[in-house]
Amino acid sequence: MKKIVALLLALVMVFSLAACGEKKEENKEPEKGSVYWLNFKPELDETAQALAKTYTEKTGVAVKVVTAASGTYSQTLTAEMDKSAAPTLFVIGNQAGVKDWKDYALDLRGTAIEAELNTDGFNLYDETGKLVSIGYCYECYGIIVNPDLIEKAGHSMDEIKNFDGLKAVAEDIHARAAELGFDAFSSSDMDGSSSWRFTGHMANLEYFYEERDAGGWTECPASLTGAYMQNFKNLYDLCINNSLTAPTDLATGGHDAENEFKTGKAAFFVNGSWEYAAVSGDVPRATMIPYYCGVAGEEKAGLNCGTENCWAVNANASEADQQATIDFMVWLVSDPEAAGKMVEQLGVLPYKNAPASTNGFLDAANQYAADGCYIMDWATNYQPNVDDYRAALVSALNQYNADQSDANWELVRTAFVDGWAVQYQKANQ
Amino acid sequence: MESKKRSPIARFFKNPLRRWCWLFMGPVLAAFAIGFVWPFFQGIYLSFCKFRLIRDAKFTGLSNYTAVFADESFRHSFWYTALFAVVSLVLINVLAFTVAYLLTQGLKGSNVFRTVFFMPNLIGGIVLGYIWSMIFDGILSKYNTSILLETKYGFWGLIILMCWQQIGYMMIIYIAGLQAVPEDMLEAAKIDGATKWQTLFKVTIPNVMPSITICTFLGLTNGFKLFDQNLALTAGQPFIIQADGTVIKTTEMLALNIYNTFYGSSSTSPGVAQAKAVIFFILVAGLGLAQLAFTRKREVQN
Numbered sequence: 264m265k266k267i268v269a270l271l272l273a274l275v276m277v278f279s280l281a282a283c284g285e286k287k288e289e290n291k292e293p294e295k296g297s298v299y300w301l302n303f304k305p306e307l308d309e310t311a312q313a314l315a316k317t318y319t320e321k322t323g324v325a326v327k328v329v330t331a332a333s334g335t336y337s338q339t340l341t342a343e344m345d346k347s348a349a350p351t352l353f354v355i356g357n358q359a360g361v362k363d364w365k366d367y368a369l370d371l372r373g374t375a376i377e378a379e380l381n382t383d384g385f386n387l388y389d390e391t392g393k394l395v396s397i398g399y400c401y402e403c404y405g406i407i408v409n410p411d412l413i414e415k416a417g418h419s420m421d422e423i424k425n426f427d428g429l430k431a432v433a434e435d436i437h438a439r440a441a442e443l444g445f446d447a448f449s450s451s452d453m454d455g456s457s458s459w460r461f462t463g464h465m466a467n468l469e470y471f472y473e474e475r476d477a478g479g480w481t482e483c484p485a486s487l488t489g490a491y492m493q494n495f496k497n498l499y500d501l502c503i504n505n506s507l508t509a510p511t512d513l514a515t516g517g518h519d520a521e522n523e524f525k526t527g528k529a530a531f532f533v534n535g536s537w538e539y540a541a542v543s544g545d546v547p548r549a550t551m552i553p554y555y556c557g558v559a560g561e562e563k564a565g566l567n568c569g570t571e572n573c574w575a576v577n578a579n580a581s582e583a584d585q586q587a588t589i590d591f592m593v594w595l596v597s598d599p600e601a602a603g604k605m606v607e608q609l610g611v612l613p614y615k616n617a618p619a620s621t622n623g624f625l626d627a628a629n630q631y632a633a634d635g636c637y638i639m640d641w642a643t644n645y646q647p648n649v650d651d652y653r654a655a656l657v658s659a660l661n662q663y664n665a666d667q668s669d670a671n672w673e674l675v676r677t678a679f680v681d682g683w684a685v686q687y688q689k690a691n692q
Numbered sequence: 693m694e695s696k697k698r699s700p701i702a703r704f705f706k707n708p709l710r711r712w713c714w715l716f717m718g719p720v721l722a723a724f725a726i727g728f729v730w731p732f733f734q735g736i737y738l739s740f741c742k743f744r745l746i747r748d749a750k751f752t753g754l755s756n757y758t759a760v761f762a763d764e765s766f767r768h769s770f771w772y773t774a775l776f777a778v779v780s781l782v783l784i785n786v787l788a789f790t791v792a793y794l795l796t797q798g799l800k801g802s803n804v805f806r807t808v809f810f811m812p813n814l815i816g817g818i819v820l821g822y823i824w825s826m827i828f829d830g831i832l833s834k835y836n837t838s839i840l841l842e843t844k845y846g847f848w849g850l851i852i853l854m855c856w857q858q859i860g861y862m863m864i865i866y867i868a869g870l871q872a873v874p875e876d877m878l879e880a881a882k883i884d885g886a887t888k889w890q891t892l893f894k895v896t897i898p899n900v901m902p903s904i905t906i907c908t909f910l911g912l913t914n915g916f917k918l919f920d921q922n923l924a925l926t927a928g929q930p931f932i933i934q935a936d937g938t939v940i941k942t943t944e945m946l947a948l949n950i951y952n953t954f955y956g957s958s959s960t961s962p963g964v965a966q967a968k969a970v971i972f973f974i975l976v977a978g979l980g981l982a983q984l985a986f987t988r989k990r991e992v993q994n
Contacts, residue, residue: 337955338955341744341745341955344745345745345746345747362959363744363959364744366744366748367745455927511833511836511837511838512833514829514838514839514840514841515825515826515829515838515839515840517826517829648956648958650952650955650956651939651952651956654927654928654929654931654941655931655933655939657929658840658929658930658931658933658939659931659933661838661840661841661929661930662841662930665836665837665838665841674933677933677934677935677937678931678933678937678939680937681935681936681937682933682937682939683937684937685936685937685938685939689956689958690956690958691958692958692960
C-alpha cells in the first residue's frame, strides 16, 4: 500500500513539473513577434484587455496586458524589466522616469507611431534629443464645479473669474452650509489615495508661475524660489477651511470626496479630467475652472494640461517584437473601433486619426485655450525624487492642518521649497 | 552469504531509501537553492554594484557602504527599530506568557479563548495597519490630533498593534510548553510547601525555557524585520522637517527605510539599498544568534 502511495506521489510530482514546462512552449511565436504591454493606468485595464483580445483575434499577434496596481508602477516595472520576457511596451511618464529608464527605451523618432501624432507637446526627450516616450493621451486638472449648486446658493459662475470671486462664493456657501444643505469644498484627505491632489496637482500652480517667470523649464531646476507660496496658501486654505470636513480630520482620510461631489453635498471638488466619466452621470453640468489663487492677470488662466501617460518601446526587445508593438500602438490610436474605445476611457488621444474627445472637462480646457487663456502646463512632472518629496510635504501639511499657525506654514514652505533642493541633490548625486 | 557478493550498484537499487532520496529531497533542495541561496549571494554581490536592472549591474566597490554609513536616516531608523524591538519583545512575551498561564489553569471555556486570542494572527499586516490607523484616529480625532502627528503615538500605536497581533501566536507556543511541565515536579513542589510564585519561578519557568527561547527569538527578529504594519500604520510620519529641507522620518523602521531607499530616483539608490539590506541581515542574524546562545544556556534538561 505504501509503495503505491509513494509511486502516486512521485507521478504527481513528475507530471506537475512536466505541466509547468509545457506552457512555455505554447507561448512561443518566434516569427510574428508579440506584444507585452505593462499598463500604468488601472482604470484603463478592462478596455486594454478587451482591445488586446480583439487585436489577437484579428491579426494573430499575441498581446499580453499587465496592469500595475495603483501606486506600484515603478516597483512593477523594475521587476518586470528584469525578466527574460520583459514588457515591450511600457510607460515613461516624467523627467525622473526618463532619467531612470532612457537606456531601455527605443528612440521613437521616425517610427510609424510618431507619424500618427498631431502634436509633439506631450513627448519626452532625453538630453541627447532621443525621443524616449510619446504621449498617448493627455489630461487636465483644476477645480471641478457643480454650477447647479452655485446657482442654488444665489451666485453665478460668472462671479468666479479670479481668486477673490472664488473666495467670496466659497466662503458664502460654507457659512450657509447648514441652511443650503451642501458645503463649498469636498474633503481634501491627506492619505495616500487623495493627497496627490494637493502635493501633485495643486502644488503645480506654484511651480507653473515660477516656471513662467523663468521663461520655461527644460529640465528639473536645482532649487525653487517659492515666490508663489502665498498663492498656493490662498487656495489651499480656502479649500480646507470651507469644506465638509474639518481640517483636523484629514490626516488619515476615509472621506469619499468624489461621492460628496456626486451626491450634491459639495459644490467644488479638486481633481482632474479622468473624473468626468464618474461624475457627469450625476452632475451633468459639471465643469472645471482653473486654480484661481490671487496671481495678477489670472483672469486669463486656463486649466492645467499635460500627461504622465507616455508610451516607450523596450530597446532590448527583439526586432520582431518591437515591430509588432509599434503596429499594435498604431492600431490602438487609428483603428476606428479601437481608438473609439480608447477615447471613451482616456478622454482624448493626441493622434491625427483618433475620434474627437468625449470628455467635458477636456472640452472646457480647450475652450479656455480657444478664448486666449494661458495653459498651465504640468511643471509638477519635474518634482525630484517624487515619492519622498511628496511624503515630506504631506507630513508638513498634516501638521499645518492640525494647527494653522505661521510656524507650521513655515514647515510646509521648507518641505516645499528647500525639500525640492534636497531631493534634487539626492536624485543627482 | 549471498548478500555480501552484491555489487554496489545492486545494493543501491535494493535499498529504496537510497534509490528515492533524491527524488524527494531534490525539489526541496532546488527550491531552497533557487529561492534562498542564489538570491542571497547575488544580493551580496549587488550591494557592491550600481544598477537599475540586475542584469546591468556594474561593480563599484565599497561606495554603497560608505553612503550607508553617511546616511543619517538609516542611523535614526536603526535606533528607532532597536527601541521598538526591545519594547515589543518584552511586552509581547510577558503578556503572552501571562495569557498562556491563565488559560492552562483549567478555566472553563479555555479553548474558546485560545481560538479568539489566536485569530488576529491570521489577518495580514497591511490590512491590520489600515484598520488600526482608523481605530486610533477615531479616538485621537476627539482630541484634535492624529496618529500621524506625534512620534509617540506612532510608536505606541505600533506596539499596541503588534501586541494584539502577536500575543495569540506566542501564547500557543507557551501553552504547549506549559503543558509539557512534568506533573510530578509540580506535585513535589506542592508537597514541599512551595508557594504559587515559588512554583512559577523555580519550577514552571525553568521548564518552559525552550518555549521562551523560541518566542524571544521570534519576537526579536519580528521586531527588527517589521515592514507591512509600519508601512500601513504611519509610513514614517510624522517627519521632522529640518531648516535645510532635509527630513527625518521619525517612525520609519529599518525595513521600510531600505524599501524607500531602493525606489529613490538617484542612479545609485538601488545599490545603496542593497548594501543596507546586507548590513540589516548581518544585524538581525547576529542578534538572533546571540539571543539564542544566551537563552539556550538557561534551558534545563529533563
